[in-house]
Amino acid sequence: MIDYESYIETIDDYIVNRTKTVVIAFFVVTLVFSAGLGNISTEAGTSQFTEDSPAADALDSVDREFSQPFDDGGGSTQLIQRGQNVLAKEAMLDMLRVQYRAQQREGLRVTSTSSFASIVARTLDPSATTLEAQIDAMEGATRTEVRTAARQVLSTQSAQSLVSDDVNRESVTASATIGVVSHDVPGAGSSGAGTGGTSPLTGIQEQIQYITTTVGSDIEVFGSGLISAELSSVILDSLLIVVPAAVVLILVFLVISYRDPFDLLLGVVSLLIAIIWTFGFMGLAGIAFSQMLIAVPPLLLAVGIDFGIHAINRYREERVEGRDISTSMRITTDQLLVAFTIVTVTTVLGFLSNTISDLAPIRDFGLVAAVGILFTFFIFGIFLPAAKVMMDRFRERVGLPRFGSNPLGSEDSVLSTVLGVGVTVSRYAPRLFLVVVLVSTASVGAYGTGVDTTFSQEDFLPPAEQPQWLQELPEPFAPGTYTVTRNLDFLEENFESSQGSSVIIYVEGDLRRGSTLESIQQASQSPPDVFVTDDRYAESSSIVTVIRDYADQSPEFAALVDRNDIDDDGIPDQNLERIYDELFASPYADQADDYLTDDYRSAQVVYTAEAGASQDAVVSGGETMAERFRQSSTATGQTFVLVAVTNTIFSSAIESLALALAATAVFLVIAYKITNDSWSLGLANLVPIVVAVAFIAGTMRYLGIPLNALTATILSIAIGLGIDYSAHVVHRFADEYEESGGDVTFALRRTINGTGGALTGSMLTTTSGMGVLALAITPILGQFGIVVALSIGYSYVAAMVVSPSVLVVWDQVVG
Structure with a gap:
């Protein structure tokens, strides 16, 4: 076997004997990464998913080369006019005046305008080629002449797309019409599948919004600039709601888990450093922050909280035995650095499996999450133990009291009794229980293969109607007013050519x-x-x-x-x-x-x-x-691009899952062969993960949660995060099993009492922290928070209940 213990001894020596050097070094690296925080840009919307798609490229060309009344691209602004009869003379004059005033402002860079009113005006006076002349023609005509000209225009097919489906050609009435203002703005073109990022049209369309108010007509502005603005603001508004709620819940559970203000401070500082390193890396690497990357901080919190609670809890187990600070930390890091390494590598493999996706945002997500988990390993595997040693030595010197020094899940606790259910089952009917689990897993997994796959711009946009509780939030948590989804729905319902x-x-x-x-x-x-x-x-x-x-x-x-x-x-x-x-x-x-x-x-x-x-x-x-x-x-067309991305999302999810499972299995087999001379323990470690993945897929289908741009990563995430729980159980069991001379029941009881308590604290903290994403304004974030919380819950239950029976059968067959 590889002499991995010599490397751990070297790290132990730095943690225990060169504590200040380690702490200072980590703070210096934190300053380096913090320099990248100012370079972070944002990218929002669906256009980031449609790159390198032939259908999207063709639709981009259509948007760029043709003036589309409804397509949100080509540097255009849509004017949506609503009223009792928008084909009346006064209503059409309002539309022409908005077009004219927009054209007169040089900063709006208007190249052309079009509307039903313009066509009617040119029908009244064929020589009226300018908007000023068209307004004069409309003002100089009688209502009867305007109505006659409008009826004549309605007989042409090309003009019908500019009026709503409820148009009455006999009475010349309609409840809505569309006008288009085209701009000469570099970089204003959009993908046919949606828009995103920072649009140069945002400021222009906000100015046109102001122009419509000066006319006094019921005309609303719609376009890629406003969509981009709302996509960006909804991210900030979601974070403003989710982050405080997550912080409160996480702090509550951390207080319960640590029960010591000094340990709590160390855990929070370590989490903050992990976030700074990860986002600093993004800024230095030039990776834009998108909706998908909103999930990265909660994922880092999930793994970081787990590592922190395990490190402190394992250290307390040795301290209550009467050992000194240095010895207790050496024993802790000797065991946990191996477990942390197994968890980190498997988690990184799970996230890196997303880098094979054909979708750039999913690739970026996989890379950033993997790098962040690697940073978390160094921070919680080296920095936190070193800082804990330095703090405890300081507390002993000045005589500060110790709080909550007992580990979670000690043998005489209520939690220990509850956690022992899996051990009890494994003593009496492990094989029968595993048969039931495997049959259930196969059935639920087969059911889960029917989960839907979707992709649409609406996933990223706020709902048309905000829930009542959102509207009642006080400042600064109250979200802004969103109109894009409402206007999109209106176009789909009232205009034939905008229905997709x-x-x-x-x-x-x-x-x-x-x-x-x-x-x-x-x-x-x-x-x-x-x-x-x-x-x-x-x-x-x-x-x-x-x-x-x-x-x-x-x-x-x-x-x-x-x-x-x-x-x-x-x-x-x-x-x-x-x-x-x-x-x-x-x-x-x-x-x-x-x-x-x-x-x-x-x-x-x-x-x-x-x-x-x-x-x-x-x-x-x-x-x-x-x-x-x-x-x-x-x-x-929209449908072509969306279907192409939807198919890519599904294939990416399956390919990432297969790669993550294969890579994780290979690594676990090699890791346990090196550390415990038993490759079969690696396969035993994998069983609870397969159970959790199958159940999360089945639950998604049952709850109607589809695989979309964000939830498509959940299967590989379930492996990455789920391995966290089973790896801690199996690795701790392997150590206890060896020390007890092969007493599987004793080893399981010690494992569940020790590691189980830390896993419970970690599970409660991370599920609540991820679950608050359900409060996010955008549906896609809410769905992602729910499925991640469920995957963590399933992984925890599988590790606590299924792992003991798997390990008993392993002992009977191999051990």
Whole structure:
């Protein structure tokens, strides 16, 4: 075997004999890492999950190249107008005035604006190409003339997407309409799957919000800048609620566990150092703080609290036996450094398994969590013992009293009686009990394979309606006012083209060729069943739609199209560049911009999927349609990006779980072979973890908690944190088993009484600390807090109840 004990003796010597040197060295390193705290940036939203996705890249191109009324990208701001009738003359004037005032402010960098009101104004006066002229045209027209022009515009398909689904074409009424203000802002483009990070549009859209108040109309501003602002503020608001609650609960349980103010101070300082090191590392490494990394501090607290309670509790076990400070700490570190090493390596392996994910945020989470756990090992394995020795020597010199010196779970305590349930079962029916456990684990695990997998921007956003208790919180804990989710819901409910059931075919190539428009039309013939059809053709919007709309309104343009329509089907077959030029010089230029780029080399065709169609069916149908186009074409849209990320999340969860289990098993076998000359103890150590993972998967399905961007890491986390409990039990048992000469019952009783007490204190502290994430404003954080707390609880129960029977059977077979 490797002589690992010589290394531990060296560390023992530094802890006991060079105490001040160790403490000072750790504080110096803390100062170094604290320099990185100022470099931490934030990244929020879903765009961070969609990098390197073909569908997302195509949707980015669509957002960048076309003016989309509803897509939150391309440097645009949406103006949502609501009212009893937003198609009335006065309401449309309000929309035009907001557009005009936004355009007049140079700081808003407005390049163009569009709205239903603008189209109506140009219909009233075709020469009204500026917003000022459009306002004059609208003001100079009678209500009857405005209504007649609006009814005429409503007959065109391309204008219908700008008004709500409740539009009445006869009475010319609607309850909502959309306006768009486009900006020339570098870096303002967004991913089609969502937005995030610091948006350069935030300040611009906040200024437009102020402009709407000066008009006095019921117009709300919506866009990527405001989404980014809310995503960032909801993180801060969640932390402001969760952190104080977690601190209070953790301090309560730490007071109960330590029962000594000086030991409590050491534990809290050690936790603070672990947080500083980890976040300092993030700043120095240039890793942005995202929603996923909110889980890192609680995870560090979970492991740090466990290590701290174990170190102090084990030290007290020796002190109550009458041993001096140095001897007690040497015995403590001799045993716990090995256990801490096993726990740390397996936990790090569990988190590092996430670095194989195709999603960058999950990779960052795995790396930061692994580094943080490694830091926690050094701080609680070396710094805390050294500081404890220095403090106790000081207390003896000055005569300070000792508090709560008895260890948790001593043999005569009530806790010891409760913890002994697993030992009692292992004495009478260990094999039968394990059969029941294994059958239950297999059944629950099979059930858990049906857990849902989801990914959506709404997971990261605050709810549309805040719970009553949130609204009653006093300052500074009261959260801000959130409108983004409410506006998203409104768009989905009231505008057909914003419902996420659209399929976009992004077409690239020279679109001036004579067969281009014919091929677009032919691709729509006899589509897959998932698409809405009209006379055997898929219902669609494209440059063909705009050409037909303008031809219906302009006899001159209709004649041009007819002269170039060889087969007389209403679609020009030649001289397309001339037709495009005429279209972009007409009042329909804004609509043409929605589907064709100025260089005529990129286009989009938007299809409508059947209501209620599954995401997988929409994706399959869209890919089939893309294959029909003669040009290079990619099927994309919100659904495509979300399905791609959802599939990646599921595969990442399974792959990370498999890697974590395999790597943990290999390490445990090697570790116990080196430390106890028994590789089979490594497999015994793994059994409770498999039980906990199976039960957490089953519980997630039962509670309806899906695998999402954050909870997808829970399976590998369950291994990383769960191994903490079983490793302490098995390693302590191995030491007691050897000292007792193979008396398995005595070894188990000593293990549960000693280690079990510390594990109980750790479990109660960390489950409450993680459980308070359920108070977070965003749903994804609340779900993550619940499943992590459950995984810790399951790991604890498995270690206390299942491990004794596993170890008894191990003794009967191998021991």
